[in-house]
Amino acid sequence: MKQTMPAAEAATRADAPSGEAPLDMMRRARHALSDEARAAAIARQHAAGKLGARERIALLVDPGSFQEFGAFVEPKRSTADTESLQAPADGVITGYAKVDGRAVCVASFDYTVLGGSNGRVGGHKIDRLVEAALENGHPVVLLLDGGGHRIQEGLDSAHFAEGSRFFQSIVRISGWVPVVAAVMGPGFAGPSNFAAVSDFVVMVRGTSTMGVAGPALVRAGTGEDFDNDSLGGAQVQVDRNGLADLAAEDDRHAIGLVRRYLSYLPSNAGLPAPVLACADPPGRREEALLTLVPENSRRAYDVRKVIAAIADLDSVFEIRPTYAKNIVVCLARFGGRPVGIIANQPMQLAGTLDVPACEKAAHFVSMCDAFGLPLIYLIDVPGFLLGGAAERSGLARRSARMIYELGQATVTRISVVLRKGYGLGYIAMCGGRSFDADLCVAWPTAEICAMSVEGAVDVAYRRQVAAAEDPGAKRAELIARFRGQLGALNAASDFGIDDVIDPRDTRALIVATLERCGPRKQFARFPNRRHGISPV
DSSP: OOOOOOHHHHHHHHTOOTTOOHHHHHHHHHHHTSTTTTHHHHHHHHHTTOOOHHHHHHHHSOTTOOEEEOTTOOOOOOSTTTTTOOOGGGGEEEEEEEETTEEEEEEEEOTTTGGGOBOHHHHHHHHHHHHHHHHHTOOEEEEEOSOSBOHHHHSOHHHHTTOOSHHHHHHHHBTTBOEEEEEOSOOBTHHHHHHHTSSEEEEETTTOOOBSSOHHHHHHHHOOOOOHHHHHSHIIIIIISOSSSEEESSHHHHHHHHHHHHHTSOSSTTSOOOOOOOOSOTTOOOTTHHHHSOSSTTSOOOHHHHHHHHSOTTOOEEESTTSSTTEEEEEEEETTEEEEEEEEOTTTGGGOBOHHHHHHHHHHHHHHHHTTOOEEEEEEEOOBOOSHHHHHTTHHHHTHHHHHHHHHOOBOEEEEEEEEEEHHHHHHTTOTTTTTOSEEEEOTTOEEESSOHHHHHHHHSHHHHHHSSSHHHHHHHHHHHHHTTOBHHHHHHTTSSSEEOOGGGHHHHHHHHHHHSOSBOSSOOOOSOSOOOOOO
16 A cells, blocks of 8 residues: 655655755644644634634633644554545644643644544544543543544444543543533534533534534434534534533633633642632622512522622622523632532522433532532422423432432532422432531521422312311411421421521621531541442
């Protein structure tokens, strides 16, 4: 089989002066890989509303900090279909850099090289990157823009039989270092698989897609006809399916979101989370907290206003805001310390928990516990969703993962009952003594009980109501009597919670609790097991 000269070397030798020094040859070869030397390809990226792979890295990392490896590799050329392939850096730029002064491992897939397809040699570069992250405890950032496995190489068992070490490696580093993916272009198949095992995923509206397979393969396999956006665009995969966490407006916005997410987390699970200087007084009291939560439990309010009022000013970073809107999960800071907040959202389904909400919360709790971020629960939950649709969704089992992840957590836990704390939903939201909360308090507006009062009366007292001279009045009397037993002071009377507090003192109490508690509970109550079994 004929041998093909590497593209960078061929470009260099074509106009290389006779007797050129090796150092100059290396410089010319490196220049051939640069955006300046590939201006037409970069212009096509810009015309599509995207940045080049190297431009994205430059935006992500601290200036001058990127140290590339594998720049001069070439694709595997072992078959008739691959012998003429030209793929600078094999389509993926890999290296080490710093983000806000902290080391990271970065891979940026280059759509201008064979559509950003993943080749065998490029895969080995990714493997080396992940191994370095494991060894040195550095976050991994994947900037994805491409068409999955390279077809010319994939249709060859000698190439594909070894499979991919990436997924084994990524499981090994999961929970050890943050793994972040930004899908910034076509992302069907391979890039979606990479993103699926990442902790945090950003898409770009209008240019990025995600999914198991693209429209052509779907059409061939099922006969269904989709365009890219209707099959796997951001509106589908962020807003409806929750496959990605956030949608950005463009590449610059996406990279800004990646940088902000990393700012809340330690470089690895062996280090403390970064604490920032905080000018917001720990004892700041917001008068608005007295009226934000209506006493009438049937009236809705936006729990995000409560979060903004108690957290450090401008520190709240919401995750999956457009998916499972009945629960809010966000990163924030209290006294400069990063935390994770889980809050029921009465504006959507009255804050009732369904499968999407439970899975959203469970993943978030898992991530926070992995990296030592305390968990703060703001409770206003009428329970789990009822009815046939809920049963068909497998809620009884799938909701258990929310409880399972909380039960595994060893970080500081704080729960505040804002209003409703009903049934198993109250327990799943870390209510009372359920999961050894380091602080469990209630606002005066709290109502805590095992189930809806109206439903309980209709089930347990239906005969008394039916036998009464005035059934309606009897039912109302029973409901009023039981409601009189649900209040916050009654909950505190038997030491089911620590205290009933003035809402304006919530921030100060949270900051004080974070200051007095260690980063993790010292005595984890787990037997000597190998692997807990998740409900799903």
